[in-house]
Amino acid sequence: xxxxxxxxxxxxxxxxxxxxxxxxxxxxxxxxxxxxxxxxxxxxxxxxxxxxxxxxxxxxxxxxxxxxxxxxxxxxxxxxxxxxxxxxxxxxxxxxxxxxxxxxxxxxxxxxxxxxxxxxxxxxxxxxxxxxxxxxxxxxxxxxxxxxxxxxxxxxxxxxxxxxxxxxxxxxxxxxxxxxxxxxxxxxxxxxxxxxxxxxxxxxxxxxxxxxxxxxxxxxxxxxxxxxxxxxxxxxxxxxxxxxxxxxxxxxxxxxxxxxxxxxxxxxxxxxxxxxxxxxxxxxxxxxxxxxxxxxxxxxxxxxxxxxxxxxxxxxxxxxxxxxxxxxxxxxxxxxxxxxxxxxxxxxxxxxxxxxxxxxxxxxxxxxxxxxxxxxxxxxxxxxxxxxxxxxxxxxxxxxxxxxxxxxxxxxxxxxxxxxxxxxxxxxxxxxxxxxxxxxxxxxxxxxxxxxxxxxxxxxxxxxxxxxxxxxxxxxxxxxxxxxxxxxxxxxxxxxxxxxxxxxxxxxxxxxxxxxxxxxxxxxxxxxxxxxxxxxxxxxxxxxxxxxxxxxxxxxxxxxxxxxxxxxxxxxxxxxxxxxxxxxxxxxxxxxxxxxxxxxxxxxxxxxxxxxxxxxxxx
Amino acid sequence: xxxxxxxxxxxxxxxxxxxxxxxxxxxxxxxxxxxxxxxxxxxxxxxxxxxxxxxxxxxxxxxxxxxxxxxx
Numbered sequence: 001x002x003x004x005x006x007x008x009x010x011x012x013x014x015x016x017x018x019x020x021x022x023x024x025x026x027x028x029x030x031x032x033x034x035x036x037x038x039x040x041x042x043x044x045x046x047x048x049x050x051x052x053x054x055x056x057x058x059x060x061x062x063x064x065x066x067x068x069x070x071x072x073x074x075x076x077x078x079x080x081x082x083x084x085x086x087x088x089x090x091x092x093x094x095x096x097x098x099x100x101x102x103x104x105x106x107x108x109x110x111x112x113x114x115x116x117x118x119x120x121x122x123x124x125x126x127x128x129x130x131x132x133x134x135x136x137x138x139x140x141x142x143x144x145x146x147x148x149x150x151x152x153x154x155x156x157x158x159x160x161x162x163x164x165x166x167x168x169x170x171x172x173x174x175x176x177x178x179x180x181x182x183x184x185x186x187x188x189x190x191x192x193x194x195x196x197x198x199x200x201x202x203x204x205x206x207x208x209x210x211x212x213x214x215x216x217x218x219x220x221x222x223x224x225x226x227x228x229x230x231x232x233x234x235x236x237x238x239x240x241x242x243x244x245x246x247x248x249x250x251x252x253x254x255x256x257x258x259x260x261x262x263x264x265x266x267x268x269x270x271x272x273x274x275x276x277x278x279x280x281x282x283x284x285x286x287x288x289x290x291x292x293x294x295x296x297x298x299x300x301x302x303x304x305x306x307x308x309x310x311x312x313x314x315x316x317x318x319x320x321x322x323x324x325x326x327x328x329x330x331x332x333x334x335x336x337x338x339x340x341x342x343x344x345x346x347x348x349x350x351x352x353x354x355x356x357x358x359x360x361x362x363x364x365x366x367x368x369x370x371x372x373x374x375x376x377x378x379x380x381x382x383x384x385x386x387x388x389x390x391x392x393x394x395x396x397x398x399x400x401x402x403x404x405x406x407x408x409x410x411x412x413x414x415x416x417x418x419x420x421x422x423x424x425x426x427x428x429x430x431x432x433x434x435x436x437x438x439x440x441x442x443x444x445x446x447x448x449x450x451x452x453x454x455x456x457x458x459x460x461x462x463x464x465x466x467x468x469x470x471x472x473x474x475x476x477x478x479x480x481x482x483x484x485x486x487x488x489x490x491x492x493x494x495x496x497x498x499x500x501x502x503x504x505x506x507x508x509x510x511x512x513x514x515x516x517x518x519x520x521x522x523x524x525x526x527x528x529x530x531x532x533x534x535x536x537x538x539x540x541x542x543x544x545x546x547x548x549x550x551x552x553x554x555x556x557x558x559x560x561x562x563x564x565x566x567x568x569x570x571x572x573x574x575x576x577x578x579x580x581x582x583x584x585x586x587x588x589x590x591x592x593x594x595x596x597x598x599x600x601x602x603x604x605x606x607x608x609x610x611x612x613x614x615x616x617x618x619x
Numbered sequence: 620x621x622x623x624x625x626x627x628x629x630x631x632x633x634x635x636x637x638x639x640x641x642x643x644x645x646x647x648x649x650x651x652x653x654x655x656x657x658x659x660x661x662x663x664x665x666x667x668x669x670x671x672x673x674x675x676x677x678x679x680x681x682x683x684x685x686x687x688x689x690x691x
Contacts, residue, residue, distance in 0.1 A: 004628075050685060057682040063633070098630050105656060217654050218661075228636050278632040278655070285656045 001099060008095050012088060015043035019084050036080040044071065044087035061235045063272040070268040074590060077258050077265075086269065086590045093598020097274070100605040104282060107612065108289045114166045114185040114206055116150035122194070132184075132201040143193040149182045152204045153195035160191030167205060168545040169295030185209065205544075208536065212297045216288050217281065219300025223565055227280045231273035238580070242267035245584060259586070266583030269593040275572040279604035280565055286611035287561030294614050295544035296554045303540040306523045308558035311503035313451050313551060314494060316517070317462035317469070318438060319510040320527055321448075321476060321548055326356050326420070327439035328364035333432035334413070342432045346424045348392030349399040352380055357420055357436050387422070398425040405430070437468070440476055443549040448476050450552035454559075459497060461490055461517075490517045498522065508551055511535020525551060561611045568604045575600045621663040627688040629658050634684040641679050647672050660689065 001009070018039035025035055041048070044067075051065040059065070067090050074083035119132045120142040127142050132150040135141065140156065143149060149162070159177040164170055164186040173189055176182065182195055185206040201207055220228075246264035249255040284301035291298050298304050315321050331339040347365030350358035380390040386407065387400015398408060405412045405423045410430050412423055420436040448458050460481040462469045469483035482493050494517050498505045507514075507521035510528060515538040518524030526539035528546030536542055543550045579596045582588035588596075629635060635655040642651040642662065650663040664672045677689050 053685055054682075059637075059683065063631070094630075101630070105658070108656065214657060214659075217656060218652055231633060231636065272633065274631065274633055277636060281632070282656060 015039040089594040119150035143188040158193040221301040221305040238271035275601035279568040282608040290614035297542040312457040316509040322438040326360040329437040330435040337431040349390035349397040447548035625690040
């Protein structure tokens with residue numbers, strides 16, 4: 001509570017005491033009114049004053065004015081206690097609302113408290129504490145344990161562990177050593193590190209995240225725009241309805257004036273659309289803030305809304321669902337060779353090659369083969385476009401494609417599996433084949449399964465051949481795949497899917513060469529893309545790390561946020577409508593109305609705050 | 620020119636929406652937004668008359684929400 005809040009609270013309590021005293025005082029007529037006017041002006045003086053000022057400014061449908069009319073009306077109809085009490089409750093409600101909004105503003109600010117305050121920069125052998133904005137690219141900064149990494153940098157000395165949770169949402173600390181990159185905003189946990197600055201503060205991860213999230217409320221969701229429009233019409237409509245209610249029954253039916261004026265005053269009390277106007281954007285902002293805590297940056301609430309609606313999620317394969325690096329998938333030994341023998345022969349032949357497939361085979365063969373690298377090279381002959389011929393432990397080993405085997409007159413069985421195949425022969429005898437594939441990311445299968453459980457169709461796009469694409473698609477369990485796509489074909493493939501899918505299509509890519517596809521999709525998600533300006537520009541959501549499981553997480557957060565938004569809209573409108581109907585029929589008095597009005601606003605704000613808590617959703 | 624201002628004591632979300640609507644209608648203002656949650660106002664207006672336009676903006680905001688102060 002701020003000082004202003006405390007002052008209001010004191011005024012409310014004093015007015016309450018005076019109200020009780022006035023109610024109990026044995027006075028009649030004008031004296032009684034005067035006695036009630038003391039707490040009335042004490043608690044509602046500012047409201048009355050503001051309404052006078054606002055009328056001078058031509059602001060008729062302002063809530064201060066409406067509350068003033070309602071309470072003055074109550075006093076005029078002889079309901080002194082009610083007039084004071086309504087003003088009192090209104091102020092209590094406003095106080096609650098203000099405290100709740102202040103609290104939510106602070107918790108959202110805390111959520112995004114990743115801004116580094118200073119950097120320890122090493123200049124002329126001295127460590128200086130300066131603002132992160134004043135550090136230049138290439139300077140060396142010192143990171144002490146417990147400090148926030150102020151700028152994106154590369155470790156130049158020391159080793160330790162880093163907590164990147166605030167940036168990537170990854171809760172396990174990451175070990176770093178010389179040569180590793182550090183993302184600004186993460187926290188150095190254990191040791192003193194020195195690092196070379198890679199980019200100025202304005203271009204650092206932290207500055208980008210803050211800019212993205214702070215600007216996100218400018219891109220408003222359809223629901224938000226609807227509420228703003230609705231609010232513009234709601235208040236005048238209710239005020240005119242109140243006027244009609246006060247005038248028509250007495251004039252047309254000869255009903256008593258007092259009764260209907262009093263009912264009309266109930267209308268004025270519920271005419272402020274504040275609950276809706278506050279809670280809907282607050283829910284979206286909470287959702288966006290909470291998502292950023294999980295390493296999911298959302299560029300606007302409209303994208304959160306769109307993501308909750310999409311019916312299909314399209315993935316680019318390489319680098320998104322798969323690692324983008326090769327790995328041995330399977331061994332097909334033949335001719336009496338054992339599988340370990342096959343691998344070790346191939347690794348022996350490929351030990352000196354730098355080709356990614358060769359590296360994958362050597363890595364799979366384990367330390368024994370890796371040790372061979374350090375030994376003096378044996379006789380190795382690289383056969384361009386075919387493979388290698390090498391002497392391994394006194395035997396002649398051939399490793400390469402089917403054409404190499406054919407040129408040596410070695411017969412090769414058909415392999416139906418996808419991916420790259422390395423055939424191996426030893427002293428002229430076929431030893432088997434090694435199947436190489438781009439390894440799926442560990443959580444890719446789970447991510448696809450979760451998206452399917454969320455009712456999304458999953459599609460994989462790839463430039464790979466059909467057989468290879470099918471193998472990956474089946475392993476991951478995606479509903480569909482499109483293969484043999486050149487980068488420029490991907491937009492057309494996506495457009496075809498968008499035509500088939502009425503609810504919208506989300507596209508997930510790494511943003512390196514698929515920026516046009518990201519832009520074209522209803523919602524574009526760029527993965528692990530903080531380094532690439534093009535990807536951030538093109539994408540609507542940016543996933544800070546490269547885990548596909550962040551996609552179903554983002555969908556879950558989007559859906560939950562939308563549920564909370566809908567709850568708030570339905571709840572607030574239902575209560576207001578109920579009060580309007582009860583008020584018109586004479587069942588709701590002003591006390592109930594003011595309780596309902598401010599109560600709904602406070603409850604809606606508290607509900608909106610739930611959107612911020614994304615831990616539960618992510619699981 | 621686009622400038623961001625901090626708003627103090629912006630307590631009513633409806634007023635924020637009203638301010639935004641009125642500021643956008645001002646002559647010389649290309650775009651404006653009032654963010655109730657971050658308590659920030661972004662005004663994009665003609666360079667030459669920026670200060671003059673801002674005076675008008677301040678006057679407008681005082682009309683809509685007398686308690687709210689624009690930190691310039």
